[in-house]
Amino acid sequence: MIMLKRRKVSKGDGGDFKEDGEDVKKNNNKNVIPAVQRKAMRCTNCFNSCFWFVGLICSFWWFLMFLYHAMPPSFPQYVAEAINGPLPDPPGIKLKKEGLVAKHPVVFVPGIVTGGLELWEGHQCADGLFRKRLWGGTFGEIYKRPLCWVEHMSLDNETGLDPPGIKVRPVTGLVAADYFAPSYFVWAVLIANLARIGYEEKTMYMAAYDWRLSFQNTEARDQTLSAIKSRIELMVSKNGGNKVVVIPHSMGALYFLHFMKWVEAPSPMGGGGGPEWCAKHIKAVMNIGGPFLGVPKTVAGLFSAEAKDVAVARAIAPGVLDSELFGLQTLQYAMRMIRTWDSIMSMIPKGGDTIWGDLDQSPEEDYICGSKKQYNNESHVKENTVEKKVDSFLNHINYGRIITFGKDASQIHSSDIERTCFRDAIKENDFSSSNTSCHDVWTEYHEMALDEIKAIAENKIYTISSFLDLLHFVAPKMMKRGDSHFSHGIAENLDDPKYDHYKYWSNPLETKLPNAPEMEIFSLYGVGIPTERSYVYKLSPCSECYIPFKIDTSAEDVREGNCLKGGVFSVDGDETVPVLSAGFMCAKGWRGKTRFNPSGIKTYIREYNHSPPASLLEGRGTQSGAHVDIMGNFALIKDVIRVAAGASGDDLQGDQIYSDIFKWSKKINLQL
Numbered sequence: 001m002i003m004l005k006r007r008k009v010s011k012g013d014g015g016d017f018k019e020d021g022e023d024v025k026k027n028n029n030k031n032v033i034p035a036v037q038r039k040a041m042r043c044t045n046c047f048n049s050c051f052w053f054v055g056l057i058c059s060f061w062w063f064l065m066f067l068y069h070a071m072p073p074s075f076p077q078y079v080a081e082a083i084n085g086p087l088p089d090p091p092g093i094k095l096k097k098e099g100l101v102a103k104h105p106v107v108f109v110p111g112i113v114t115g116g117l118e119l120w121e122g123h124q125c126a127d128g129l130f131r132k133r134l135w136g137g138t139f140g141e142i143y144k145r146p147l148c149w150v151e152h153m154s155l156d157n158e159t160g161l162d163p164p165g166i167k168v169r170p171v172t173g174l175v176a177a178d179y180f181a182p183s184y185f186v187w188a189v190l191i192a193n194l195a196r197i198g199y200e201e202k203t204m205y206m207a208a209y210d211w212r213l214s215f216q217n218t219e220a221r222d223q224t225l226s227a228i229k230s231r232i233e234l235m236v237s238k239n240g241g242n243k244v245v246v247i248p249h250s251m252g253a254l255y256f257l258h259f260m261k262w263v264e265a266p267s268p269m270g271g272g273g274g275p276e277w278c279a280k281h282i283k284a285v286m287n288i289g290g291p292f293l294g295v296p297k298t299v300a301g302l303f304s305a306e307a308k309d310v311a312v313a314r315a316i317a318p319g320v321l322d323s324e325l326f327g328l329q330t331l332q333y334a335m336r337m338i339r340t341w342d343s344i345m346s347m348i349p350k351g352g353d354t355i356w357g358d359l360d361q362s363p364e365e366d367y368i369c370g371s372k373k374q375y376n377n378e379s380h381v382k383e384n385t386v387e388k389k390v391d392s393f394l395n396h397i398n399y400g401r402i403i404t405f406g407k408d409a410s411q412i413h414s415s416d417i418e419r420t421c422f423r424d425a426i427k428e429n430d431f432s433s434s435n436t437s438c439h440d441v442w443t444e445y446h447e448m449a450l451d452e453i454k455a456i457a458e459n460k461i462y463t464i465s466s467f468l469d470l471l472h473f474v475a476p477k478m479m480k481r482g483d484s485h486f487s488h489g490i491a492e493n494l495d496d497p498k499y500d501h502y503k504y505w506s507n508p509l510e511t512k513l514p515n516a517p518e519m520e521i522f523s524l525y526g527v528g529i530p531t532e533r534s535y536v537y538k539l540s541p542c543s544e545c546y547i548p549f550k551i552d553t554s555a556e557d558v559r560e561g562n563c564l565k566g567g568v569f570s571v572d573g574d575e576t577v578p579v580l581s582a583g584f585m586c587a588k589g590w591r592g593k594t595r596f597n598p599s600g601i602k603t604y605i606r607e608y609n610h611s612p613p614a615s616l617l618e619g620r621g622t623q624s625g626a627h628v629d630i631m632g633n634f635a636l637i638k639d640v641i642r643v644a645a646g647a648s649g650d651d652l653q654g655d656q657i658y659s660d661i662f663k664w665s666k667k668i669n670l671q672l
Contacts, residue, residue: 088622091637092196100645102198104245104283105235107228108177109207111250111289112343114186114628116171117210122152123165134168136180150333155212155340160481161221169210169222174201176208180628185620186249189632193641203239205231211251214342214485215258216502225262229271236281243283245644250577250627253290254346254506260514261505269502279516284643286522288636289574289627292508293356293581294349294488297532299402299467302344302475304537304549305335331547335443339475345482349402351490351509352465355584355668357400359414359461363580363664364571365397369530369563397563399571402534403462403470407555410536410564414461422455422473444475445548453548457539490670494595508585508596509670517599520649521590524636525582526625527659528610531573536564572659574610576627583607583661584668594672604649608633609658 088094116136119129125148134141134152141149156163170176178188187206194204209224218224232244248256260278263271271277300306338344349356357363404410409417445453452473462470468488472479487503491510504510513521536555540548557564563571572579585596586603593600610625620629630636639652 088634090193090196091634091641092193095638095641095645096197100197100641102194102203102644103646104242104644105203105205105232105239106194106199106644107205107207107232107235107244107246108174108187108190109246109248109252109256110177110186110209110211111248111252112211112347114180114249115177115208115211116175117153117168117212118171119152119167120169121165121167123148126152133171136171136177138182147333150337153212154337155342157340157477158481160214160217160340160342160485170208170224172206172208174204174206176206178206186628186631190247190637190640193637194644197641197645199644203235205235207231207252209255211343212341214481215255215346215506216262216485217342218255219262225259225271228259229263229273229277232281243281245283245640246285247288247640248285248290249288249631250291251343251347253287253292256285256287257292257508257511258502258506261511262502264514265500265502269500275515278514278519282516282519284520284522284649286524286640286643288524289526289577289582289630290523291347291577291581292523292585293351295347295577295581296349296402296534297576298344298347299349300532300535300551301338302348302471302478303403303467304547304551305331305338306551332443335547339443339478342481342485345478345486346506348468348471348482348486348488349464349581350488350507351670352468352488353400353463354490354670355509355580356402356464357398358463359400360398362397362399363667364399364533364578364660367397367563367571367660369570397569399533399569400463401461402464402467403537404534405457405460405537405539407536407552407557407564409460410534410555410569417460419460420455420458422452422459422470424455443547444477445546448474448548450542453539457537457549508589512595513590513597513599513601515599516601519601520643521586521601521603522606522639522643522649523583523586523603524606524608524630524639525577525579526574526610526627526630526633527572527579527607528625529573529575530563530565530570531575531578532568533563533571533578534569536567536569574625574627574630579607579659579661580664583659584665587661588665588668589670589672596672602649604652605655605657605661606636606639606652607656607658607661608636 113135116133118131118133119126120131122129125145129141132141134149151163152166152168154163155161162168174187174191177186178191180186191199191204207224207228209218210222213221215225219226235244236242246256260282261270263273263277264275266272355363357365398410401410456470456474483503485503487507487510489507489510491499491504494510494512498504499510536552537549538552540546540550542548551567553566555564555567563569574582583605586605590597590601590603597603608623608625608630611621611623613619613621613624620626620632622632622634624630624633642652643649
């Protein structure tokens with residue numbers, strides 16, 4: 001008889017005796033523990049590693065924040081001075097030493113997204129958020145309840161006003177837009193420097209408004225325009241009759257342009273101030289980064305809910321923004337929300353092909369990316385001091401093609417492209433009925449047929465004029481609201497009574513400046529940063545609730561001086577607003593007595609050449625030309641303070657030019 005050896009197993013094995021045969025059997029089955037458990041173990045390890053990594057990053061971040069708040073306030077300055085030498089005095093201190101003191105009251109007009117919004121009434125999901133900021137501040141509610149936040153930040157798709165049961169209102173006072181988020185300044189640096197020469201809250205006013213609404217609806221719902229009118233009148237009367245200096249930023253320039261027509265127009269459409277109101281109350285309007293002729297970035301935002309940065313993020317992580325991660329279709333929700341903000345439509349490029357170019361030409365077609373120009377401080381552009389050898393194509397970029405489907409369509413002559421009319425597409429293969437699960441993320445694209453979507457791509461090329469037609473086709477509900485509040489053309493006859501309607505008041509090509517010959521208008525903006533101008537698109541793969549178009553980030557041109565990168569053609573600007581939009585009106589449209597400026601208001605252009613911060617300790621830089629960071633630019637702050645203290649544009653030595661704005665303006669054939 002064969003003796004079977006026995007062994008005693010540990011308590012972990014139950015303390016029983018098992019035969020070696022069973023061990024062998026167990027070992028033989030080891031490889032059968034297989035796949036499912038191994039995969040589960042790998043997934044668990046992966047998740048554990050991810051959470052440990054996220055936890056490590058968060059812990060390190062909070063530790064840095066603790067050190068930042070624990071260190072003496074003077075420590076960062078001490079370190080910066082030790083590395084870079086003594087820091088220059090802020091502009092306010094320097095100008096105070098020169099004897100400048102507060103004189104003209106100052107009115108700030110914030111732009112889009114920079115003003116805080118708070119909740120006054122909401123649905124059940126927003127319990128506990130009464131008078132808490134939904135926009136600006138820490139944005140904590142986005143992370144806690146994102147769908148609830150989207151619901152409350154959206155406006156009614158029919159009226160463009162509050163949805164039923166929701167009231168979101170602008171934060172008031174200087175705190176409304178001094179900081180957009182903790183440590184991210186907007187107006188704070190300028191306010192602090194004005195305070196150094198004697199300004200205080202009674203001589204400074206933040207004209208906060210709900211930047212989501214159409215400009216006229218800010219008056220209809222909140223009486224914001226009336227509040228601005230009353231406050232300016234009070235400030236002038238309380239300060240010895242000294243007129244105000246108005247400082248709009250970004251979309252605030254369009255909002256105040258609308259205000260200047262509204263305040264003069266008779267009630268009930270206008271404020272009833274009469275034709276002399278602006279002449280009596282306004283010394284100067286100093287527009288910072290004003291998108292007077294619109295922003296091409298708006299084209300991408302309304303068409304595919306993306307711009308250059310979003311497109312790059314999609315290319316790096318293609319499964320995140322487009323997938324249903326955690327039940328969210330991120331871009332779809334963003335598109336649905338943004339398309340309810342009527343103010344966005346004020347920044348659709350204005351002037352059509354006359355301003356922005358057609359299929360084969362554009363004002364900036366000879367722009368060379370990466371070239372550095374140096375000009376004297378005069379009103380007219382000097383010849384470029386740096387000559388670069390580039391091929392004929394680089395000297396003729398078709399910026400007028402605001403959207404092209406395919407890189408080839410952006411480069412070849414228009415006569416070689418076969419185009420179709422997207423409006424002739426047969427409305428078959430409708431997939432709206434198959435996407436009933438989209439629910440709240442439903443966009444107007446889901447009401448289109450597949451044949452219509454394909455026809456849009458097959459049309460190949462869109463200029464600004466044809467893009468407006470395209471928007472009416474793909475987003476008719478949005479454009480129906482937009483057409484009642486904004487216009488994007490060029491007036492043939494400004495004396496036509498139809499231009500007395502408020503829909504034209506924020507378009508400088510369809511309205512006149514006020515009769516105020518002593519008033520001055522400045523356009524202050526950054527240059528030297530690649531800024532989005534036109535886009536190469538492609539069709540998106542079909543999926544549920546999808547956006548059918550996306551920027552083709554694979555479209556590149558690596559040749560030196562070329563401006564196509566990541567599916568985006570760039571020109572000179574401040575990273576958001578191209579030079580053409582910020583500078584054309586002051587360079588040509590309003591310069592001297594024109595039909596847009598019949599009283600001959602003096603206009604000045606002050607450009608600030610972008611210089612990035614020398615180190616991280618410098619923060620966002622004191623010589624930045626970026627769209628928001630320019631608010632901390634010392635040279636710009638000096639110009640603003642000098643005018644507020646009584647200087648004129650001539651005292652600032654007139655124009656300060658670094659770009660080709662005068663050269664490009666001459667190419668635009670506009671009746672003046």
